[in-house]
Every structure is written in structure tokens, then in C-alpha cells.
Amino acid sequence: MPGKREQNREQNRQALIGAVLDSVAEKGISETSVSEIIQRAGLSRGMIHLHFGGKDKLVQAAAHHSSEEYYDGLEALLQTAGDSPQERVEMIVRGDLSERVLNRRNVSIWYAFRGEARNRKAVAEYSDTRDGRLRGMIHNAFSRIVREAGTPDATGAARDATHGTLALLEGMWTDFLLHPDQFDREEASRVIFRFLAAMFPTHFSLKGAIPPKQARAR
Amino acid sequence: MPGKREQNREQNRQALIGAVLDSVAEKGISETSVSEIIQRAGLSRGMIHLHFGGKDKLVQAAAHHSSEEYYDGLEALLQTAGDSPQERVEMIVRGDLSERVLNRRNVSIWYAFRGEARNRKAVAEYSDTRDGRLRGMIHNAFSRIVREAGTPDATGAARDATHGTLALLEGMWTDFLLHPDQFDREEASRVIFRFLAAMFPTHFSLKGAIPPKQARAR
DNA sequence: CAAGAAAATGGACAAACGTCCATTTTTACT
DNA sequence: AGTAAAAATGGACGTTTGTCCATTTTCTTG
Numbered sequence: 161m162p163g164k165r166e167q168n169r170e171q172n173r174q175a176l177i178g179a180v181l182d183s184v185a186e187k188g189i190s191e192t193s194v195s196e197i198i199q200r201a202g203l204s205r206g207m208i209h210l211h212f213g214g215k216d217k218l219v220q221a222a223a224h225h226s227s228e229e230y231y232d233g234l235e236a237l238l239q240t241a242g243d244s245p246q247e248r249v250e251m252i253v254r255g256d257l258s259e260r261v262l263n264r265r266n267v268s269i270w271y272a273f274r275g276e277a278r279n280r281k282a283v284a285e286y287s288d289t290r291d292g293r294l295r296g297m298i299h300n301a302f303s304r305i306v307r308e309a310g311t312p313d314a315t316g317a318a319r320d321a322t323h324g325t326l327a328l329l330e331g332m333w334t335d336f337l338l339h340p341d342q343f344d345r346e347e348a349s350r351v352i353f354r355f356l357a358a359m360f361p362t363h364f365s366l367k368g369a370i371p372p373k374q375a376r377a378r
Numbered sequence: 379m380p381g382k383r384e385q386n387r388e389q390n391r392q393a394l395i396g397a398v399l400d401s402v403a404e405k406g407i408s409e410t411s412v413s414e415i416i417q418r419a420g421l422s423r424g425m426i427h428l429h430f431g432g433k434d435k436l437v438q439a440a441a442h443h444s445s446e447e448y449y450d451g452l453e454a455l456l457q458t459a460g461d462s463p464q465e466r467v468e469m470i471v472r473g474d475l476s477e478r479v480l481n482r483r484n485v486s487i488w489y490a491f492r493g494e495a496r497n498r499k500a501v502a503e504y505s506d507t508r509d510g511r512l513r514g515m516i517h518n519a520f521s522r523i524v525r526e527a528g529t530p531d532a533t534g535a536a537r538d539a540t541h542g543t544l545a546l547l548e549g550m551w552t553d554f555l556l557h558p559d560q561f562d563r564e565e566a567s568r569v570i571f572r573f574l575a576a577m578f579p580t581h582f583s584l585k586g587a588i589p590p591k592q593a594r595a596r
Numbered sequence: 597c598a599a600g601a602a603a604a605t606g607g608a609c610a611a612a613c614g615t616c617c618a619t620t621t622t623t624a625c626t
Numbered sequence: 627a628g629t630a631a632a633a634a635t636g637g638a639c640g641t642t643t644g645t646c647c648a649t650t651t652t653c654t655t656g
Contacts, residue, residue, distance in 0.1 A: 188496060189407075195643080204604060205605075205606060205607080206604070206606070207605085214644075271493050271495075271496075274492075275490045276407070276408060284556070324546060327545070331545025334492075335548075337495070337496075338495070381624080383632070386633080387633070412613075413612080422634060423637080424615095424616080424617080424633095425634070426614085427616065427617095429633095433613095
């Protein structure tokens with residue numbers, strides 16, 4: 161058992177990290193000060209230095225936490241996917257565009273950290289490993305698809321399809337960042353599958369990508 | 379003629395804007411202070427208040443300037459493109475990925491502002507109008523392509539192709555931000571054209587994406 | 597239950613921030 | 627050349643920043 165002491169300790173650490181993420185999401189990095197953080201966390205000034213050794217380290221820990229959370233969510237979703245590569249790709253795309261992953265809070269946080277990534281190497285690394293793991297999952301799936309489809313230059317085709325899919329997802333996130341109100345998840349995934357269907361007609365079909373319930377035109 | 383007075387005035391305004399952009403590119407927004415700016419510009423403290431009425435306004439002006447610069451560069455490039463829609467798309471894609479537009483400085487600046495865009499509405503607007511103009515240019519081209527190709531549901535197809543192409547470009551920029559050393563412009567545009575070729579086989583060919591002689595078929 | 601250790605507090609502190617303005621310097625006009 | 631206006635200077639100002647530590651509170655252990 162953890163013991164009440166250790167329990168409180170961890171709880172306060174988490175409260176600080178949560179406060180940073182809330183503040184970054186709402187006010188941005190530049191307005192996330194020590195005062196802002198401790199006020200949100202309802203804790204005292206000294207806690208940041210005590211638990212993390214300084215504000216920068218805390219922010220770094222928060223970035224790490226956020227990154228882990230994102231990937232864990234996506235991986236959990238992927239567990240529920242079938243074995244076929246197209247199912248896995250579809251699950252990743254839909255997962256990456258789902259409310260749970262792609263929402264105002266996450267997007268604000270993600271882009272805020274990215275904007276400062278150039279200067280905070282530690283932050284940039286998490287951003288990297290996240291993308292690295294995601295890339296591996298997608299590349300795996302496309303390797304199999306390409307092999308099954310007998311596409312010429314299989315290696316290059318799989319790499320390009322992976323590259324393109326990741327870029328498309330990235331672009332959709334940016335869309336959401338800039339126009340959260342107008343953003344349409346269905347449209348975003350339809351666009352991606354339209355590209356994929358054109359590239360691998362035997363594995364992806366446009367209609368299959370659209371939930372049967374909803375008609376196309378609007 | 380402008381007069382030496384007005385000339386100096388404008389020169390100093392530009393020096394301040396340039397200093398902001400340099401600092402943002404190198405150190406990030408959070409480390410871009412008034413002291414940093416005036417030191418880079420080689421001017422005195424009071425100039426920021428005199429010419430722009432405060433630091434925030436200056437930063438806003440810098441964001442505007444950067445945005446204009448980007449679009450002007452792209453538009454200039456587009457002037458040299460032919461009339462055919464595929465040529466125009468190709469020019470936009472290649473232009474957006476060219477050294478002149480996509481370089482460390484621009485990318486750092488762009489993402490730094492984006493990261494804070496949520497809080498600085500004025501900054502977000504420039505980001506928006508930029509994308510709006512770009513979107514218009516691409517959509518125009520795809521509308522013609524779709525019509526020529528006789529794609530079913532022409533309106534939706536053009537919109538999706540536009541959406542996807544913009545997302546792809548956006549994704550490539552992110553690639554560059556995170557891995558400027560490993561980034562390969564040729565690969566990036568090849569990936570994009572691979573997707574476009576799959577979607578519009580009659581207008582884009584993968585080999586044709588590497589400067590074609592086949593162009594302008596009509 | 598007492599004693600010791602760990603955790604939490606909140607204020608002191610220097611440094612850095614952006615704003616503003618009294619003063620000096622530069623330019624334009626008579 | 628002399629004068630008025632505009633531009634530029636740089637320091638003073640009040641805030642706010644992040645760090646750190648002497649003190650108090652809370653929990654654990656013997």
C-alpha cells in the first residue's frame with residue numbers, strides 16, 4: 161500500500177502538472193506563471209521547487225505527461241482494432257480524429273508546446289517519440305497492405321503512404337486548432353480515406369469509410 | 379520622394395519588426411523581451427512605445443509582416459506558373475516546400491505564433507487569411523481538374539482534394555519543424571504527388587511530378 | 597503518545613519585465 | 627542661420643517573475 165504520505169505527495173505532483181496543462185490550454189505558455197500554477201493547483205508557492213526543482217522542470221514534466229496520455233489513449237483504442245492492416249489504419253485515423261484525442265484542450269496544449277519546442281529540447285523529444293511510435297504502427301500496417309496489393313516498389317510505397325497519412329493527420333489537427341467551431345470530424349476522415357482509397361483501391365473504399373447511416377451530400 | 383525623416387522612421391519600424399522575428403525564430407516568443415528586441419535592433423527602449431504603442435502591438439505587427447511576406451513569396455512564384463490547373467497545383471506545392479518559403483526561420487516563426495494564436499486573436503487572424511487565400515488558389519485549380527476529369531460529385535471531390543492537399547502541406551511543414559536536418563524536399567513533394575496521382579491519374583503522374591515533358595496536354 | 601522525519605507553507609529576495617516621459621538630438625522649413 | 631516640430635534616447639518606475647528557505651504542519655514509526 162502507498163501510505164497516506166506518499167499518496168498525498170503523488171496527488172500534489174499530479175495537481176501541479178494538471179494545473180500547468182490547464183493553464184497552457186487556456187492562457188498559453190507565456191501566461192503560465194508560477195503564481196498562476198499554484199493558484200490553480202490550490203497549493204503553496206514552494207511546492208514547485210520541492211517536487212520538481214523549478215518551473216522549467218515542471219513544465220517539462222507536464223509536456224511529458226500530456227504526451228504519454230495521448231499515446232496511451234491511442235494505443236488503448238488500437239487494442240480494440242482487428243488484425244487486418246486496413247482496420248488498424250482506419251482505427252488509428254479515426255482514433256486520432258476522435259473527440260477523446262482531438263479536442264480543444266489537447267490541441268491547444270500540443271501546439272503551445274510545439275511552438276516552444278525549438279527552445280526546450282526536452283519538450284521536443286516527447287513530441288518526437290510520440291510521432292515515432294505512431295509512425296511505427298502505421299508503417300507496419302501499410303507494409304502489409306502494399307505487400308498484399310502487389311504494389312511495385314513496395315518499400316517506397318509503404319514509406320510514402322505512411323508519410324502521407326501522418327502528414328494528413330497533422331494537417332487535420334492544424335485545421336482543428338484554427339477552426340475548432342467549423343471542424344467536422346467526418347469530413348476530415350473522409351478526406352483522408354479518399355486519398356487512401358485512391359492509392360489502395362482494393363483495401364480502402366470510400367463508402368466503407370463513411371458510416372452507413374449518414375448520406376454523403378450536405 | 380519620402381524625405382529623410384520619413385525614411386528613417388520607416389527604417390526603424392522595419393528594424394524593430396525584423397528584430398522581433400529574429401528573436402522569435404531564435405529564442406522563441408517567451409524569451410523575446412523588450413530588452414532583447416531593442417538590443418537586436420540597435421535602437422533605444424522608447425522606440426517600441428513610440429512607433430507601435432507597446433510590445434504586444436509590435437509583436438502583432440511582426441506576425442502580420444511575416445504572414446504577408448509568406449504569401450507574397452508564394453504569389454510571386456505562382457505568377458510564373460502556366461495556366462493549366464495541374465501546373466498551378468504543382469507550383470503551389472513546390473513553392474510551399476521550396477527553400478525560400480520553407481526554411482528554419484520561417485517555420486520557427488510560424489509555429490511560435492501558432493502556439494500562441496489561441497490567446498492573441500490578431501495573430502490568429504493573419505494565420506487565417508493566409509490559409510484562406512492559399513485555399514482559394516488551390517480550390518480553383520482542383521475545380522477545373524475535377525471538371526476535366528469528369529469525376530463524379532465534382533463539387534465534393536474538388537473540396538476534398540483541396541482539403542487534403544492543404545493538410546498534406548501542413549503536415550510537411552510540421553515534419554520540417556521537428557526534423558529540419560533529415561527533411562527531404564523531394565521526398566515531401568513526391569509523397570504529395572503520389573497521393574494526387576492516385577486520385578487524378580489523368581492529370582498527375584508520379585514521374586511527371588519530377589519535371590515532365592508531358593505537361594500541358596490538352 | 598512522544599519524537600523524528602518528511603511534506604507543505606508563504607514570505608523575502610533579487611532580477612527582469614514593460615511602460616512611460618523628461619530630455620536630447622535630428623530634420624524640415626522659413 | 628535660426629526655429630519649431632518630430633524623432634529618438636535612456637533611465638525611473640511600479641509590477642511581476644521564479645527561486646529559495648526558515649518555519650510550521652502532517653504523518654510515520656518506535
